[in-house]
Amino acid sequence: MSTQSRAVLLESFGGPEVLGVREVPAPEAGPGQIRVRVTAAGLNPMDWFMTSDDETAARFGLSLPSGFGTDYAGVVDQVGDGATGFAVGDRVFGGAVSRAIADHVVLDLAATIATGSAVHHTPDGVDDRTAATLAIAGSTAAAALAVVEPGPGDTVLIGGAGGGVGVFTVQLARLAGARVIGTGSATSAEALRSLGAEPVAYGDGLAERVRTLGVTAAIDLFGTDTVRTAREIGVPDARITTIAGQVDGIRSANGANAAPGALEEVARLVADGRLRVPIAATFPIDEIRAAVELQAGRHVHGKVVVDL
Structure with missing residues (x-):
């Protein structure tokens, strides 16, 4: 069981220049929670917008030190007491607001993306990079x-x-x-x-x-x-x-506020080959600043994904 985790952390709010990769204690799944070993994280404009300055961050309830990124995909590697519907080894995707770009994220199964996290089973036929682009x-x-x-x-x-x-x-x-x-x-x-x-x-x-x-x-x-x-x-x-x-x-x-089941339907369409997700670029976590600079330029055609 992993005891350490890499995570993108901000010690101050600002642009890509404030992003850094740190080694932190791996979080543990508590009651009603699961832990996911993240393999890929997709970038969205909301990621850098929410952390762009102190005032904006406060509007979204963020405080320092802060994580970064929301969309993730990976594999369940820990299941807390009373957590049902997921087992170690299950492939999953979803959102973990401003903390997804890390080796491990803990998800509360009673939460929703509106309250900070969400988790869904990844359908067969959808690779992790693609799954990491779906949630937001x-x-x-x-x-x-x-x-x-x-x-x-x-x-x-x-x-x-x-x-x-x-x-x-x-x-x-x-x-x-x-x-x-x-x-x-x-x-x-x-x-x-x-x-x-x-x-x-x-x-x-x-x-x-x-x-x-x-x-x-x-x-x-x-x-x-x-x-x-x-x-x-x-x-x-x-x-x-x-x-x-x-x-x-x-x-x-x-x-x-998307309708219940809407995201699962999107994932099914991807799995069936009826919806295509172009991946414009991928970056290792150590190149997070370059990844965000590319995505924030708003001229990339497709999704930008960080590999972990």
């Missing part, structure tokens, strides 16, 4: 789609479609039968086409570029520009949502 992005995409409810006959405008959440949102909308128009940079056009979206350049003039495309719903994955465009071309507020901005009259989507 998959749940957020599912929650956004539940707001606008796309289906056959719909044309969905997705802003920021080339990002980590966009990978899932585009494909899930297509699986629902909708046509997808995805905004992005010129360099993301081919990646968007490969996911099933029709690319369109973001920025000034977007409304004119999409006005004649018959857009019936919109999802803004980056800010609020897509919301404004959707309103300008006549999409009703009830069929517009955003994940990264607040707009009066628009219902926002949050992965923590």
